[in-house]
Amino acid sequence: MVTVRQSRGCIINNMQLDFLKNMSALEAAPRLLGCELERTLDDSTILRVKIVETEAYDQTDEASHSFRGETERTKVMFGEGGHLYVYFTYGMHYCANIVTGKKGEGAGVLLRAGEPLVGIEAISANRRGMTGKVMTNGPAKLTEALKIDFNLRGHDLTQAPLKLIIKPPLTPEQIISSPRIGISRAKSELRRFYIADNPYVSK
């Protein structure tokens, strides 16, 4: 019985991420709010966070890494939805995106902030002892908290050690959209989404 349930659960999980292949970044960004990321560390510690803030990037978007076409860095963004695009920036930070769309489309959703649910002590340790919202209320803070770096570049999010767990969609009333943060182009487009009144949102 357990085997059957696990097997079915796995299939359902895969199908749940399948929808990302048929979704634009702009559709997926608000949809991913409230969903969860489960990270298994090398020592088997389980961490889980709820996604509370996202931004949409795609090929038609001047601010996107995929805007000027596929390169060695951005090729994961041009792969199938449901994988992880990781990039390194400002000489010291990693940021993570959930890729959306079919193969050949360069689109993804930047994970900007999360709310720790499980493994909070380990998350705090990863963040050099910080506690409270400053642990995960920024894109590079989130990757540091979950130990995401180039080891997980292109990772399939249906698999350990990093799984995306789909939850029911939030209501429109729970979601606020705004311009994105930290970009120099396409500044006025409403491509940032966050959960209303959640203390772990970055700003």
Added chain:
DNA sequence: GATAAGATTAACT
């Protein structure tokens, strides 16, 4: 081969 900019953060004043 060299250079400039960057989907940021934390520690300052």
Added chain:
DNA sequence: GTTAATCTTATCC
């Protein structure tokens, strides 16, 4: 509000 830290990637010689 300002700034240093720090290095990959893209772009331009």
